[in-house]
Amino acid sequence: MTVTVRFAPSPTGHIHIGNARTALFNWLFAMKHGGRFIQRFDDTDFARSRQEYADAILYDLHWLGIFPDAIRYQSRRIENYDAAVERLKEAGVLYACYETPEELDLRRKVRRTRGLPPVYGREALKLTADEKAAFEADGRRPHWRFLLPNFDTDPFEPQRTDIVWTDVVRGEETVDLASLSDPVLVREDGTYLYTLPSVVDDIDMEVTHVIRGDDHVTNTGVQIALFKALGAEPPAFGHHNLLTTSSGEGLSKRSGALSIAGLRESGLEPMAVVSLAVLIGTSENVSAVASMAELAERFDPAATSKSASKFDPDELIVLNRALLHETPFSEVQDRLSALGISGEKAEPFWLAVRGNVEKLSDSVAWWKVLKSGPQEPAELSDEDKDYVRAAFDILPEEPWDASTWKAWTDAVRKETGRKGKALFMPLRLALTGLAAGPELADLLPLLGREGTLARQP
The missing domain is CATH 3.90.800.10 (Glutamyl-tRNA Synthetase; Domain 3)
Structure with missing residues (x-):
């Protein structure tokens, strides 16, 4: 039996992080078991469904790292x-x-x-x-x-x-059919509600596992009965906990809260979003996972809490920073080039600044510092200005490498008697205009002797 899962949103808006959690649970489950992932669009609501939303959902999934094995539309399966x-x-x-x-x-x-x-x-x-x-x-x-x-x-x-049923996520679950109304499957106008098309598709597409939010637990009791009424064996079901905003509000496509498009446009790395969307609300520590394959190895749907989890975008910045700090140049070269960062200095520049950026776009500011000098003149006292001028007078001759900064500051210490912050901070301010940033031992060879002298106050 080939494990087959599906992600089945209605294309009536942009997906949010809660929808992505469901897609990711299914994708990782398929990866873990060598299975198939079907992207199905439940678009029988003809008044609200739009192809543009379906296209946007596919784009969001691809950005996250999800690539369906098949794409299906319910609107094409009415017969x-x-x-x-x-x-x-x-x-x-x-x-x-x-x-x-x-x-x-x-x-x-x-x-x-x-x-x-x-x-x-x-x-x-x-x-x-x-x-x-x-x-x-x-x-x-x-x-x-x-x-x-x-x-x-x-x-x-x-x-x-x-x-x-034995729930893939929650363990044993029970629904009493006597507590429910007979569900409406077909509206007065002949259109279908969610329940019937979903079951028919799961049968026809040989879906083996249905993994979705725990707001569907009761629906599952009804759907299992419907599977049997149609002469089919029900698939396994799993229901993960839901995500809310950091203030505890529910997510919806209509409100646009925490949409994947919005998170992407804010400059976040996809694996930062994926890591938090999957690991939050589980027994796993939330940490930045570098690849989907690594996350699949860690993924255990049964480790998911039964209570809702708050998704705090501020946590994404922490994960984003951690990912970028370990990202090799080869993985960001094209994106840096699109930001105007290219040439022979691009790789050593990235290796120098990656530990000081929260988002990839932050590297642009450091590239400008490298190319054009401080964006704002350094605020130095008269005494510090004299000190920096004296320090620049004893710059080592080229060629420069990673040892140049130490050789220079050792010479400055000997010449001026300064040490510690009084020695280093005025030099950093003169070179970058900022009190913190990349290691100057890494930046100095990129500036070169001429570029450094150009920053003498």
């Missing part, structure tokens, strides 16, 4: 769902209902006042052919409900019916 509907009707487990939303709401209120759970009472099963014809003549069109197998012989006497 498959139509066929499943006919099978369910023939089996007597899909029935027509004519209630309006207002009538359903009133019935729920009545059940609550009687101390009963607000589930659908299956009143439509009692409709006669004449009553249905009258509704049709009145312009009503039916929606269709799936008759849950939660009774013995009389559907009006439901009894506890536990659907039990």
Whole structure:
């Protein structure tokens, strides 16, 4: 059996970090088991689904490092769902209902006042052919409900019916079908809700594992029943905890909170986003993981907490910095070139500054310092200016290398008697205009003797 997973968002907006968590859990699970990853777009909501959103989701996934083995669109598979509907009707487990939303709401209120759970009472099963014809003549069109197998012989006497499965993430889970309303599978206009197309696709695409957010736990009980009604063995299910904003608010595509596009445009590295999205809310320490393959080795869905986790963007900066500090020049060469950093000095420059940047774009400022000098004149006292001038007068002759800085400062110490911060800080300010930054032993050979003398105050 080939492990097959799927990520199935609706293309009605841009995906956020919570959606990405689901995609990554599936991708890493497939990697870990040598399986397949299907990108499926649940686009049966024709009014809100857009191809531009589907394209943007694929772009976001590619940026994260997810490359689907197949791409499918539900809107192109309607005939498959139509066929499943006919099978369910023939089996007597899909029935027509004519209630309006207002009538359903009133019935729920009545059940609550009687101390009963607000589930659908299956009143439509009692409709006669004449009553249905009258509704049709009145312009009503039916929606269709799936008759849950939660009774013995009389559907009006439901009894506890536990659907039990071993969850890939949460362990043993149970849903009592008697506590649920028969779900609507087909709307009045003939379009499909999420449940039926999802199950039909999982059967047709031979999905072996469905890994998604824990807001779907109850849905899983219904879907397992539907798999069996269609004569199929249900896949394994896993439900991971959800992410919230740092203030505890839920994420949504409509609000745009923590969208992948926004995180990318802010200059973050994809593996920083991936590392936090996967490891937060698990028993693993959150740390910067350099590659998807390494993360797959560490990934254990069962190590995930059952409670929601807060996603703090500030943590991304810490991870981003850690990743960049270890990134070799070969991995960023093209991106640095796009930022205007190229030539024979580009590699030693990157190796010199990477320990002092939070985002790759920060290196541009240091490149300007290297090429053009301090962006703001150094603020030196008159005494320090005299000291720096004297120090520049005893600069070593070229060629310069990594040992030049020590040779120079040793000579300056001997000549001026300065030591510690009084020795080094005025020189750093004169050379870079900043009180902190890359090791000057690394920068000095890049500046060269002429470039250094040009910074003499």
